[in-house]
Amino acid sequence: MTGTANPLTVMICKDTDALYTYLTERIGAVDGVGQVEVIPALRSVKRAGMLVEDGRLVDPPPAP
DSSP states (O other): OOTTOOOOOOOOOSSHHHHHHIIIIIITTSTTOOOOOOOOOOOOSOOTTOEEETTEEEOOOOOO
């Protein structure tokens, strides 16, 4: 892929150190990745359909 058509990845990191580690050790290790653009969302106002369990987002249980 080249130009302005870029894939989008959404991730949740506990802090900036975890984000740095993810970017340098996971994304940076992928062959062909030359640069990344990071746009942090410091706060989520609404996550429709998601629940929080032990401090982590999880999918709601299936309807009976």
